[in-house]
Amino acid sequence: xxxxxxxxxxxxxxxxxxxxxxxxxxxxxxxxxxxxxxxxxxxxxxxxxxxxxxxxxxxxxxxxxxxxxxxxxxxxxxxxxxxxxxxxxxxxxxxxxxxxxxxxxxxxxxxxxxxxxxxxxxxxxxxxxxxxxxxxxxxxxxxxxxxxxxxxxxxxxxxxxxxxxxxxxxxxxxxxxxxxxxxxxxxxxxxxxxxxxxxxxxxxxxxxxxxxxxxxxxxxxxxxxxxxxxxxxxxxxxxxxxxxxxxxxxxxxxxxxxxxxxxxxxxxxxxxxxxxxxxxxxxxxxxxxxxxxxxxxxxxxxxxxxxxxxxxxxxxxxxxxxxxxxxxxxxxxxxxxxxxxxxx
Numbered sequence: 001x002x003x004x005x006x007x008x009x010x011x012x013x014x015x016x017x018x019x020x021x022x023x024x025x026x027x028x029x030x031x032x033x034x035x036x037x038x039x040x041x042x043x044x045x046x047x048x049x050x051x052x053x054x055x056x057x058x059x060x061x062x063x064x065x066x067x068x069x070x071x072x073x074x075x076x077x078x079x080x081x082x083x084x085x086x087x088x089x090x091x092x093x094x095x096x097x098x099x100x101x102x103x104x105x106x107x108x109x110x111x112x113x114x115x116x117x118x119x120x121x122x123x124x125x126x127x128x129x130x131x132x133x134x135x136x137x138x139x140x141x142x143x144x145x146x147x148x149x150x151x152x153x154x155x156x157x158x159x160x161x162x163x164x165x166x167x168x169x170x171x172x173x174x175x176x177x178x179x180x181x182x183x184x185x186x187x188x189x190x191x192x193x194x195x196x197x198x199x200x201x202x203x204x205x206x207x208x209x210x211x212x213x214x215x216x217x218x219x220x221x222x223x224x225x226x227x228x229x230x231x232x233x234x235x236x237x238x239x240x241x242x243x244x245x246x247x248x249x250x251x252x253x254x255x256x257x258x259x260x261x262x263x264x265x266x267x268x269x270x271x272x273x274x275x276x277x278x279x280x281x282x283x284x285x286x287x288x289x290x291x292x293x294x295x296x297x298x299x300x301x302x303x304x305x306x307x308x309x310x311x312x313x314x315x316x317x318x319x320x321x322x323x324x325x326x327x328x329x330x331x332x333x334x335x336x337x338x339x340x341x342x343x344x
Contacts, residue, residue: 014151016143020184023191024140030194031133034201038125041208045114070110076103095230102226106219113215120207128197132190139187146183150176228307231293231339277337280324286314289326289340303333313340 016024046052058065069077079100086093153176157169280287288310295305303326305311313324313335326335 012151012154014147014154014180016147016184020188020191023188023194027133027136027191027194030197031129034125034128038122038129041117041122045117070107072103072110073107076100076107079103098226098229102222105222109215109218109222113211116211116214117208120211121204124200124204128201132193132197136187136190139183139190143180143183143187146176146180150180152176228293231295277324277342280313280342281315281319281321284314286312286327288343289313289324290343291339292341293339295336295339297333301334303328303331303335305335305339310343311335313342 042052046055055065077100079096081100083093083096083100086096088094088097150173153169153172157166157173160166160169289312291305291307291309291311293305294307297304303311305326309328312327314327316325319325319334322337323334324337324340326333
């Protein structure tokens with residue numbers, strides 16, 4: 001009745017103090033965004049909605065979901081099978097097997113990211129939604145009921161005409177007021193815990209970022225290793241059908257750009273390489289360069305390279321911008337810039 005009359009504007013309502021109201025809105029805001037972040041992280045880690053539902057069902061049944069290959073592992077297996085079918089001795093078969101093995105490694109890194117993120121990030125967030133916030137909601141509901149009891153008692157006191165009824169109503173107001181105050185204090189203490197929830201979730205967020213960082217660094221390293229392996233094939237195998245076998249093929253993507261992605265990996269900044277090469281091309285001098293990957297010369301005008309060896313490089317007028325002249329002892333020939341790291 002009290003609640004209905006309040007809604008109809010026929011009864012007065014005891015307002016919560018401003019501090020408690022602020023704490024309540026902070027808790028609601030935290031719950032809303034924690035839920036959104038949690039759900040979207042689940043989507044990021046497992047984009048397949050059917051797989052997510054299946055995992056959820058198994059989790060509720062307290063059973064382990066059946067182990068299945070993830071997408072990179074499946075692609076890797078197809079590539080390995082195809083490579084074996086075409087013949088591991090052929091260039092394409094060999095390349096497929098190498099790519100397949102790398103895809104499988106990425107699949108394993110994928111699993112590790114999901115597992116680490118679930119333990120260190122998703123579980124604490126879910127525990128807040130299903131634990132602490134549920135307790136807050138329960139105590140808040142209790143506070144709402146205590147407030148309604150208090151306001152109903154205040155209304156009865158106003159309406160009391162005879163002295164006995166007034167005395168009884170005053171006593172009721174005192175009791176309901178003290179119960180309301182006590183419940184408000186319990187709710188306030190719980191809500192003030194939201195600040196420590198934020199601090200805890202911040203640590204969890206750092207753990208999640210670290211897991212992602214590890215994952216991307218692993219993937220980068222696997223792809224770098226794969227590129228080195230593929231780069232060691234003769235360029236005749238790498239050339240596209242519409243290119244003649246004498247056309248040199250550049251590596252899949254500029255190693256100097258990729259290498260700047262992580263400080264823990266070979267740090268060759270693209271801008272440094274570019275400016276170094278421009279400087280070299282504009283002068284008539286020579287520089288030492290370290291070879292990043294094996295390279296097989298496509299014809300007699302080129303120089304074959306071995307990873308990690310140091311050669312002398314210089315530019316000659318009218319030369320293609322992607323190439324430099326390389327010298328090793330009395331051997332000389334054109335070398336692709338993307339396979340080199342200029343030394344000071």
